[in-house]
Amino acid sequence: MTQAPVQRGRRERPVTTFTVTGTSRTSPGLVRVELRADDAEAFAERFGASAYTDRYVKLALPQPDGTEVVRTYTVLEPDPATATMAIEFVVHGDEGYAGPWAARAEVGDSLGMRGPGGAYAPDVDADWHLLAGDEAGLPAIRAALAALPASATARVVLLAPEDHHVDLPTTDDTEVTWVTDDLPGAVRAVEWLPGRAYAFVHGEADAVMHGVRPYLLKERGLPRADVSVSGYWRRGRTEEGFRDWKAELRASEGDDG
Incomplete structure (x- = not known):
């Protein structure tokens, strides 16, 4: 085995x-x-x-x-x-x-x-939620949306081919954007709402770790505790190779990614 x-x-x-x-x-x-x-x-x-x-x-x-x-x-x-x-x-x-x-x-x-x-659940005390990812992150994003109260505000960005689109649970104020490329660019295009944002961004490692994470933590200044961002996979690597890459990234950055 x-x-x-x-x-x-x-x-x-x-x-x-x-x-x-x-x-x-x-x-x-x-x-x-x-x-x-x-x-x-x-x-x-x-x-x-x-x-x-x-x-x-x-x-x-x-x-x-x-x-x-x-x-x-x-x-x-x-x-x-x-x-x-x-x-x-x-x-x-x-x-x-x-x-x-x-x-x-x-x-x-x-x-x-x-x-x-597991490590994430949406914080119901946040003013709004940013959920973004690709096909690998889609199931967790669906689960997060289902856990939100009806009154919650959510902005969702998903990267997937059109034949992989699915219906999503929504709140009274949920906006979903489907894209076929450039997840970081699509996240940046989301209108930044007032109040405390709580973010969940998971998908291809290069896109989320190098494309989205700096935007949220440095440009938008979100506290690390209000951001769940991690790579679920990396282009060109098997899962075994990806685990090695994540371990190297954590060691080089001195945190849990």
Whole structure:
């Protein structure tokens, strides 16, 4: 079994086995896989204690050659009462490991999972929320929007091909902008509203870490505690290589990115 490297000083979470209970196409480019934990008590214990909307898990995805590949995904709609949840996968034909697995997944298939982790939930005391990302960040952004009260103000920027667009939960004052390129430019184009902003920006590492983060922290002067910004992937790197890159970035900057 191929596993992600264990970070020094962190205790490895136990593995929970999940069974596929259904699949569907959220859009032409997204596959939604419904899952149920075989150990309902363990699921309730781990997910019931998590209030984060960016909950993520490490999936051990079985491959046709009998190996397993570990990939990180955001969890949607975890229900401790039924030990169920969903995960959405971007599918680009036969490219990669996770998308093809999701495309061929059938009811009764099983896979192992570690988690959840997470670090963000929208602060309801903020005056407005800025949520931005690409297809990788889309599930966490959807979860954040669903957690906002109806009275909240949200500005959302999403980078994705048109066939990957999905319906989003909205508040009474939500504006959504879909773009096909230049996420940092689209974020800068958002009208900056008065009051305290609370930001969540996740997606391709170069775009969010070098394009958006300096804009929010330096130009807009947001406190670090009011910004959740991180790369979910990096162009040209596998997840294993991306983890190495993130570790190097944290070491060079002396913070958690």
